Amino acid sequence: MNYKAILQYDGTRYRGWQVQGNTDNTIQGKIETLLTRMAGEPVEVNGSGRTDAGVHAAGQVISFRCQTDRTPEDICAYMNQYLPEDICVLSVEEAAPRFHARLNAVRKTYVYRIWNAPVRPVFERKYMTWIEQPLDVDAMRRAAELLCGTHDYRAFCSLKKFKKSTVRTVEEVNIEHLGKEIRISYTGDGFLYHMVRILTGTLVEVGEGARKPEDMSTILMSMDRANAGKLMPPEGLTLECVEYEDNLKK
Amino acid sequence: MNYKAILQYDGTRYRGWQVQGNTDNTIQGKIETLLTRMAGEPVEVNGSGRTDAGVHAAGQVISFRCQTDRTPEDICAYMNQYLPEDICVLSVEEAAPRFHARLNAVRKTYVYRIWNAPVRPVFERKYMTWIEQPLDVDAMRRAAELLCGTHDYRAFCSLKKFKKSTVRTVEEVNIEHLGKEIRISYTGDGFLYHMVRILTGTLVEVGEGARKPEDMSTILMSMDRANAGKLMPPEGLTLECVEYEDNLKK
Numbered sequence: 226m227n228y229k230a231i232l233q234y235d236g237t238r239y240r241g242w243q244v245q246g247n248t249d250n251t252i253q254g255k256i257e258t259l260l261t262r263m264a265g266e267p268v269e270v271n272g273s274g275r276t277d278a279g280v281h282a283a284g285q286v287i288s289f290r291c292q293t294d295r296t297p298e299d300i301c302a303y304m305n306q307y308l309p310e311d312i313c314v315l316s317v318e319e320a321a322p323r324f325h326a327r328l329n330a331v332r333k334t335y336v337y338r339i340w341n342a343p344v345r346p347v348f349e350r351k352y353m354t355w356i357e358q359p360l361d362v363d364a365m366r367r368a369a370e371l372l373c374g375t376h377d378y379r380a381f382c383s384l385k386k387f388k389k390s391t392v393r394t395v396e397e398v399n400i401e402h403l404g405k406e407i408r409i410s411y412t413g414d415g416f417l418y419h420m421v422r423i424l425t426g427t428l429v430e431v432g433e434g435a436r437k438p439e440d441m442s443t444i445l446m447s448m449d450r451a452n453a454g455k456l457m458p459p460e461g462l463t464l465e466c467v468e469y470e471d472n473l474k475k
Numbered sequence: 476m477n478y479k480a481i482l483q484y485d486g487t488r489y490r491g492w493q494v495q496g497n498t499d500n501t502i503q504g505k506i507e508t509l510l511t512r513m514a515g516e517p518v519e520v521n522g523s524g525r526t527d528a529g530v531h532a533a534g535q536v537i538s539f540r541c542q543t544d545r546t547p548e549d550i551c552a553y554m555n556q557y558l559p560e561d562i563c564v565l566s567v568e569e570a571a572p573r574f575h576a577r578l579n580a581v582r583k584t585y586v587y588r589i590w591n592a593p594v595r596p597v598f599e600r601k602y603m604t605w606i607e608q609p610l611d612v613d614a615m616r617r618a619a620e621l622l623c624g625t626h627d628y629r630a631f632c633s634l635k636k637f638k639k640s641t642v643r644t645v646e647e648v649n650i651e652h653l654g655k656e657i658r659i660s661y662t663g664d665g666f667l668y669h670m671v672r673i674l675t676g677t678l679v680e681v682g683e684g685a686r687k688p689e690d691m692s693t694i695l696m697s698m699d700r701a702n703a704g705k706l707m708p709p710e711g712l713t714l715e716c717v718e719y720e721d722n723l724k725k
Contacts, residue, residue, distance in 0.1 A: 233597040281598070305594060313597050344555060347483040347563050348531070352598060 228297065229320035230304075232256070232285045235311040237351050237460065241278040242285070252276075252312060256287065259307055263300070264291040273326045273333065273467040277419075279459030281352060283336075284315070284466035288326040324469075332396070332468040334412045337425040337461050342405040353406065354461035360432030362402045367438035368431040369398035369409070372424060376445050380453045381424050382417035391417055398424070407432075410465065419456055427454030478547065479570035480554075482506070482535045485561040487601050487710065491528040492535070502526075502562060506537065509557055513550070514541040523576045523583065523717040527669075529709030531602060533586075534565070534716035538576040574719075582646070582718040584662045587675040587711050592655040603656065604711035610682030612652045617688035618681040619648035619659070622674060626695050630703045631674050632667035641667055648674070657682075660715065669706055677704030 234252050244254045253270055260268035273286040295303065301317040308314070340346040340353040341360050372395060379391040395413040402408075409428065411421050427444065430436045436454070444452045484502050494504045503520055510518035523536040545553065551567040558564070590596040590603040591610050622645060629641040645663040652658075659678065661671050677694065680686045686704070694702045 235597055235600075283598075310595070310600055311597060313594050315594055344563050344565055345560070347485055347561060348533075348602060350485075350560055 226292070227288060227290050227320045227322050227324055228300065228317055229324055229326065230287050230289075230301070230317040231315040232282060232287060233313050233315060234282050234285065235351065236276060236279050236281045238311065239278065241280070242272050242274075242276045242282075252282075252285075255308065255312060256304075259304055260289060260291060263295075263303055264293050266292070271326045273330045274415075274464070276462075276464055277459050280462045280464065281460075282464040285464055286326045286330070286467040286469075288320060288324055326467070329469050330415070330467050331470055332412060332414060333416065334410055334465040334467075335416065335421045336463045336465045337409045337411070337421060337457065338463070339407040339409070339425075339429070339461060340405055341407050346405075349406075351460055352463070354458050356429065358433060360407060360429065361434065362400060362407060362432065364434075364438055365407075365409075365428045365432045366400050368428055368436075368441050369400055371438065371441035372398055372428075372445070377448055378417055378420055378445070379448050380444050380450055381420045381427070382450065383419035383423070383456065384417070385450075393417065393420075398428075400428075422457040422459070422462060423450075423453050423455075425457045425461070429457065430454040476542065477538060477540050477570045477572050477574055478550065478567055479574055479576065480537050480539075480551070480567040481565040482532060482537060483563050483565060484532050484535065485601065486526060486529050486531045488561065489528065491530070492522050492524075492526045492532075502532075502535075505558065505562060506554075509554055510539060510541060512557075513545075513553055514543050516542070521576045523580045524665075524714070526712075526714055527709050530712045530714065531710075532714040535714055536576045536580070536717040536719075538570060538574055576717070579719050580665070580717050581720055582662060582664060583666065584660055584715040584717075585666065585671045586713045586715045587659045587661070587671060587707065588713070589657040589659070589675075589679070589711060590655055591657050596655075599656075601710055602713070604708050606679065608683060610657060610679065611684065612650060612657060612682065614684075614688055615657075615659075615678045615682045616650050618678055618686075618691050619650055621688065621691035622678075622695070623648055627698055628667055628670055628695070629698050630694050630700055631670045631677070632700065633669035633673070633706065634667070635700075643667065643670075648678075650678075671712060672707040672709070673700075673703050673705075675707045675711070679707065680704040 240250045242252050244251050257270050268291045270287050270289045297317040301314050304314045338353040340355045345355045375394040377392050397412045399410045490500045492502050507520050518541045520537050520539045547567040551564050554564045588603040590605045595605045625644040627642050647662045649660045
């Protein structure tokens, strides 16, 4: 049977989503170890995408195949019973035989949270990046509009060599100012390596007055990483949700 | 000079507010050590009240006397520079000579947060108590009304011997249902030892159907701890704010 599950995790103490060699301090590693123990046979887990070390997920989607007599609800309960307190499973359901969490994802939303206040955050310190200087949110919104659309985003990617297309469609960049929090949501069909954190760093530099909103188009067209802003730290970033074509939901 | 300051802290890794013997793992201990170092002479800090081990504060108020050439803003910046990431100072101001954070407090608000959902909280796990079974919030609200007023609250106190009055005025118990969170705010002129956590435990038992709202009056009148509900764990509790008479604010 093929399954789809939705996970949440606090990425603070992990080396990211993807299994890396022998070090098992990854979310994928934790999940695969657990499902392998449950099924009594090796289970491979596919995530909708990798999240970097320190990045969180409120709605990471995974798919995996395994043979078990348990119902999806039982699998979910089993996983939550043994997972550490910083990872949980929101739901498990049977999926169409060809469903694959990464290959079939059509839309993802990431949220970058900034604590913009003179005093650092205490309760949200693991989920927000602190910026003391007041940011010009209106200027950031004007810049964000220019970053949307279908473009080659390689200027906003940390990789230096590209084997695959670096063209992506960013449908929306929404910036909310909620008290001391500035919350930037990015929705698109996919994001390059470090892309959300570099887009955010560039928007922050606009908010600081160091760049103008209209510079965004020039940066995009330059296709040169050196022209974009800084890479923001991972703790402010959360993978919010992943969407699939309706006919693959089940 | 006499000062008033407002603090926030994540109480997770502390043994509570109050200095206890040699063990310095208390919030008061951290603050006194820091101010003593800053002033070059012993500084004694008075909090508006003790918070227990594991309890948080979003607006703990303190007062302290010290001689320094620094402005209140400089004291605030100095403290935030050296405090650990789970404690911060929101503000420091000069206070009236007779201002005392505990003796002059006229109103306090505590918030108890419950995560009421089938799956445990990941991001809010250190600030909420998880209750899986759906609670009847309407019944809890009816019970909460009966707990307000001016009463002898010793049935809701963990102490067994009382030297001082156990009469308090609870002005309001407000229960909000915000998605998966049930947020109970208590406002009153003061609270006995463990009182907010026992009131919450009793309300939770009403929400579970194990007690009726109208039992609250009987419990209050019995003045017997054995008749009230369980003591809730500390991590769900936050001291939200402390109010003073206007003429003592400065």
